[in-house]
Amino acid sequence: MSVIRIAKLQKNYGALRPLRILDLAVAEGExxxxxxxxxxxxxxxxxxxTGATLPDEGTVETFGASTADITDGDAWLASLDRFGIVSxxxxxxxxxTLQQNLALPFTLELDPVPPAVATQVAALAAECGIAPxxxxxxxxxxxxHLRARTHLARALALNPQVLLVEHPTADVDEAxxxxxxxxxxxxxxxxxxxxxxxxxxxEFAESVAxxxxxxxxxxxxxxxxxxxxxWFR
Numbered sequence: 001m002s003v004i005r006i007a008k009l010q011k012n013y014g015a016l017r018p019l020r021i022l023d024l025a026v027a028e029g030e031x032x033x034x035x036x037x038x039x040x041x042x043x044x045x046x047x048x049x050t051g052a053t054l055p056d057e058g059t060v061e062t063f064g065a066s067t068a069d070i071t072d073g074d075a076w077l078a079s080l081d082r083f084g085i086v087s088x089x090x091x092x093x094x095x096x097t098l099q100q101n102l103a104l105p106f107t108l109e110l111d112p113v114p115p116a117v118a119t120q121v122a123a124l125a126a127e128c129g130i131a132p133x134x135x136x137x138x139x140x141x142x143x144x145h146l147r148a149r150t151h152l153a154r155a156l157a158l159n160p161q162v163l164l165v166e167h168p169t170a171d172v173d174e175a176x177x178x179x180x181x182x183x184x185x186x187x188x189x190x191x192x193x194x195x196x197x198x199x200x201x202x203e204f205a206e207s208v209a210x211x212x213x214x215x216x217x218x219x220x221x222x223x224x225x226x227x228x229x230x231w232f233r
Contacts, residue, residue: 001064003028003162003194004049008058009220013044018056020220021045024213026162026194033197033205035225036215042166042198043089049164049196050083051076062162084155084193087166092150094140098130101139101150105157127190128153129183144171145180152184156191163188163195169204181207202227 004026012018019041026032037045047053048060051067060067063082070076092101100110102121107114113121125135128149134142142150148168155163168184169177185208188195199205202225205212214225 001028002026002061003063004196005061006048006058007061009048009055009060010057011044011048011053011055013040015040017217019044019048020217021058021215022220022222024222026196028161029192029194030211031188031195031197031209033199033209033212033225034215034222035200035202035205035213036217037198038200039167039170043087045198046085046087046164046166050080050085081158082161084158084160084163085166086148086151086155086163086168088147088151088170089166090151090154092139092142092147094138096139097135098125098137098139098142098146098150099135102135102153102157105154124153124157128156128187129179143176144173145176148172148180149183152187156187156193159191160193163193163197165195165197165199167199168197169199169201177201177204178207180204184208 002025006021006024009021010018048055049062051070054068070079096110099113099121102124103110103113103117106117106120122132130149134146169180172180181204197205197209205225206227212225213222215222
């Protein structure tokens with residue numbers, strides 16, 4: 001069964017050309033990366049998949065149902081529980097600790113974090129490659145690779161069926177990216193979540209996804225995406 005199915009999609013969003021995707025399917029438990037979308041296009045695609053916006057043409061189906069068929073606000077909000085969104089657009093409380101930021105999906109009691117929630121947070125942090133000594137650090141002091149792991153951890157906290165990942169390495173130093181890719185892949189494999197990973201980083205895509213595709217913006221066609229490797233790679 002496809003958890004995401006997109007067919008003959010076209011969506012105008014103020015760019016030079018509309019977002020077009022001819023055919024994309026993501027199966028249960030499958031991780032698919034998609035290159036060729038900049039930040040605004042990635043945000044629009046996430047909104048299309050979650051039903052926050054509707055296509056101008058074509059169809060977007062999630063879990064076998066068209067997003068256009070969700071006409072009730074409560075039903076739409078309930079449908080969002082199936083998704084975890086990993087995005088730099090997500091707000092971190094910069095004056096709160098990393099532990100408190102990771103506790104937010106579980107509780108609003110943050111000062112102090114209740115012991116039972118602290119245990120959940122510690123396990124979630126470890127799952128995403130966040131060492132215990134980072135938990136007291138303030139959100140505003142976190143380097144980009146820790147912020148990316150924090151977004152991943154919060155997206156996974158409530159056990160979504162599908163992860164939607166927007167440009168996770170955009171601000172991350174190149175030297176930190178291989179370890180980040182390993183932690184993303186391990187966390188996703190541990191949960192067996194399906195994922196649609198939107199990235200311009202082909203090495204990250206190859207490390208994390210089962211399939212790596214690149215979008216041809218003019219036509220909407222998807223083609224296999226591979227890193228260009230030199231003689232000694």
